[in-house]
Amino acid sequence: MLMSKLVVKTLREAPSDAEAISHQLLVRGGYIRRLASGIYSFLPLGLRVLRKVEAIVREEFDAVGAQELFLPALHPVEIWQETNRINTMDDVLMKVEVRGSDFVLGPTHEEAVIATVAPDLASYRDLPATVYQIQTKFRAEARPRFGLLRTREFIMADAYSFDADKEGMRTTYKTLFDAYCAIFDRIGVEYFPVEADAGSIGGDVNHEFMVPAAIGEDHFAYCKSCGYAANIEAAVRGERGYEVTEAVKEMTKVETPNSSTIKAVVDYLNSHGYVASAETSLKAMICLDNSGAYHLLLVPGDRKVRIPSGLRAAETTDFDANPNLHLGYIGPVGMGDVGITIWVDRSVGEEIGYCTGANEAGYHLLNVLLGRDYIADHIADLVEVVAGDPCPRCEGEIELVRSVEAGHTFQLGLTYSNKIKSARFSGEDGSEAPYYMGCYGIGISRIPALVAEVSHDGNGLIWPVELSPFEVVVVALGYGSNDLVTDAADRIYYNLIDEEFDVLLDDRNIAAGVKLKDADLIGISYQVVVGARGVADGNVEVKDRSSGEATVVAIDQVGEYLINLLA
């Protein structure tokens, strides 16, 4: 490809709306252009990178026997009604109405893939099977941002596995998990498969593939000593002992006017002759389950609550509907008697008296003791981990790593098969059984941004050669005006094409500085710099964009040199 013909125009300055470095560099380098908020076009350079990501994914999926198919982006609303995700995923669904019929623009394809392949997987003889597709997905993001990292329209590769039983599903999951590792190894970024929360997809065992990056919106808990890695939504902390200094006194009720937050209560009590702290207060949070029953979660007052799956935080109307709830003064004492399920965080001491709400506006209780003053229905991990918490697997300490989610693999089990009538096959004995499923998604269009985010310098992008839009660019300084340079550059260019390199020739008749700046900005892995001063001696320079190292190579040996380099 000739640079003079390539549809690209680099920018000296990034648009003012670009905040993330990947966004700035991809726009400046002429890879992508914004069409609307969270909606991006891929220009020729950008599409080349995207195609390389796709190629890696295809190769690794194909290698484990997954078969590519292609599902529609536009789904009839009925399949989303069957799983009720038309309601549970309402906040992210884009819906369209066409001539009186309702459709959903697919944010994910569990329903669609089952509807598509179930007839082909009618017998146990047809299982196991794994299919995948590379598709554009749509999500009504609350706030698109960071260029390609959080968009409303994006490209994703998603695989779906179908097994006859749980054991088969686990085997398949392991295979796909390994394929994911192979994909990320080839992409060349540091990544961590972390234990994660299933979210709206549902299911049991699942892993997120996280790439550490400063711009990341997610955090995962990580233990250096044992390698424990879990998303903040799923991470738990280890047991920590505590010292019992004195026996817990009698529970007492005290007046705490206008103190509806932990901080206000602690401040009020401390300034009125009591001893109080956030750690020895219990934060109370009201949640509801799917049946509408109320649950009370209790955690130490200095910690953030992590709501267990299956529960949702109560809304104002839920409070209004239950006369036992006094906002700001909720506590566990007596709650069991009014039918509220009590959950207590594992770290709440059974020999420590806590300060809690008295379930009466303006009053709190002191020295509230678990087991004596109230009974826990569930003891569970209810707090979000923070850096410095003990590791749940070893003696180490948890740290939090800021990162971006690049992929997510799930053992779905029967989550969808139980909801969708057609998701069944005939077993050996003739009886019908639901599929054990898995799903595996990777954010194809997010990968270029992710790589750009972690691989760049002050001059521009630095592509690993597996993703580079071209493997090598011939930067001909003086092309079109200096015959020696022009001839040498042409010779090298055609030679590299013969050697089957993916090569770009910068044949533009413009100032040398512009070409060198553009080459660095665009970030192609290898640059062959052809200039008057080297060509006179029969030499050019081959520069590694990543290390910045330049090697003088004879014009006739550039092909051979690069073959060795890329081998």
Added chain:
RNA sequence: CGGGGAGUGGCGCAGCGGCAGCGCACCUGGUUUGGGACCAGGGGGUCGGGGGUUCAAAUCCCCCCUCCCCGACCA
């Protein structure tokens, strides 16, 4: 959805009642060619949209739209 900020040529910005400008990019000619070079000439904008005030509005007022940032559960 709540709070803040911003919309002037493809990009970055100035102008803030009196003829719509600058840098980059683009076009023509010339000089250049190892780090976004220079000279001369040129094209391109309903100043986000609508309404109002005024002799006169990019500029002041009102409404709407778009874009960016922060937040969106702990009672």
